[in-house]
């Protein structure tokens with residue numbers, strides 16, 4: 438077996454000899470699976486994929502990349518839309534085998550390695566009736582979502598994911614393993630809370646846990662008229678902080694709980710999460726049920742981890758997608774959403790609206806690198822399609 442790449446200073450056998458973690462090269466079984474990321478249409482062939490066993494090995498891989506000048510792609514859950522967690526010809530540092538989690542239920546804190554997914558962390562914390570807020574999808578890695586900020590089902594009640602980040606361990610480009618928190622390396626701690634992945638490789642996070650056991654939540658499906666969309670945004674902004682919502686405007690998929698006559702017609706699929714007492718939750722959710730006659734109403738008391746159904750895996754959508762922050766969705770904007778979704782030829786076209794505020798907005802904008810504290814609404818628009826050669830149509 439030759440060098441990792443033509444000018445790399447360490448051969449694969451040497452790399453394998455010094456690491457306990459897995460080293461996966463193009464000739465190895467499992468290479469194609471290991472280089473696959475969540476989004477389809479990203480077909481890159483790294484020279485090697487390394488799955489370090491611990492932070493010392495992470496440091497070794499970072500040093501190897503620095504010394505050889507090879508491109509280094511860092512991966513936690515592999516959900517980067519831009520494909521940042523896989524390199525063509527370089528080294529992938531995949532944290533998938535670093536999943537140790539220690540929950541201190543009494544102190545309500547958890548130390549976790551960063552290869553864990555949001556769903557795995559939530560299930561483990563949920564066993565203690567505790568939670569840290571992540572996003573809406575269990576398979577997203579806690580590495581990427583935390584470093585980017587983290588907007589999820591508890592955003593109005595407990596803030597962004599980074600608002601519960603108490604400390605982290607980070608391997609910097611010089612190979613040092615630093616512990617960072619508000620007192621130690623405060624500038625780096627500031628940067629990794631919302632600044633993204635390039636300040637170093639985060640190997641462990643310490644999170645605050647909240648008591649979040651039974652919530653009132655689930656999906657409410659409403660017809661998608663401009664009136665309903667506009668009024669939804671107004672109600673979500675006026676709701677108590679306990680209630681966070683994610684509304685997805687999209688043609689109704691042919692799911693068993695969607696009556697047949699609505700299949701393919703534009704609906705608003707609202708995920709509601711009231712993190713508080715059920716009775717008060719019912720009162721908070723009533724205005725949403727009154728926006729129109731619900732097509733389906735699956736809102737019920739449930740345990741918080743039930744919001745993350747088991748990941749079936751294997752799906753690799755190709756998507757043209759953009760996220761943006763806005764301060765209002767007025768009637769005209771709601772009409773635009775409806776018109777564009779109806780005109781889209783994508784197999785799946787969505788506009789997802791998240792009304793923010795609450796705890797997230799109470800943290801001063803300068804406290805962390807996340808710059809959008811005062812924005813009222815996050816919108817994601819996406820055209821999900823199958824054939825990569827249709828990219829131009831759906832990007833447009």
Ligand SMILES: Cc1cc2nc3c(=O)[nH]c(=O)nc-3n(C[C@H](O)[C@H](O)[C@H](O)COP(=O)(O)OP(=O)(O)OC[C@H]3O[C@@H](n4cnc5c(N)ncnc54)[C@H](O)[C@@H]3O)c2cc1C
Nearest residue numbers: 513514515516517521522572573578580581587588634639
């Ligand atoms: C289906 C889906 C649903 C989503 N829902 C939400 C949501 O509800 N809320 C929300 O806020 N976001 C959401 N996101 C966005 C998601 O949080 C980001 O794409 C996030 O960066 C993915 O993290 P990852 O670890 O899975 O991805 P990766 O591709 O592994 O990493 C993403 C980026 O972070 C870097 N990185 C990852 N781990 C580390 C680490 N340990 N140290 C240093 N750098 C690292 C990578 O190099 C890459 O640049 C969603 C994305 C998808 C695809």
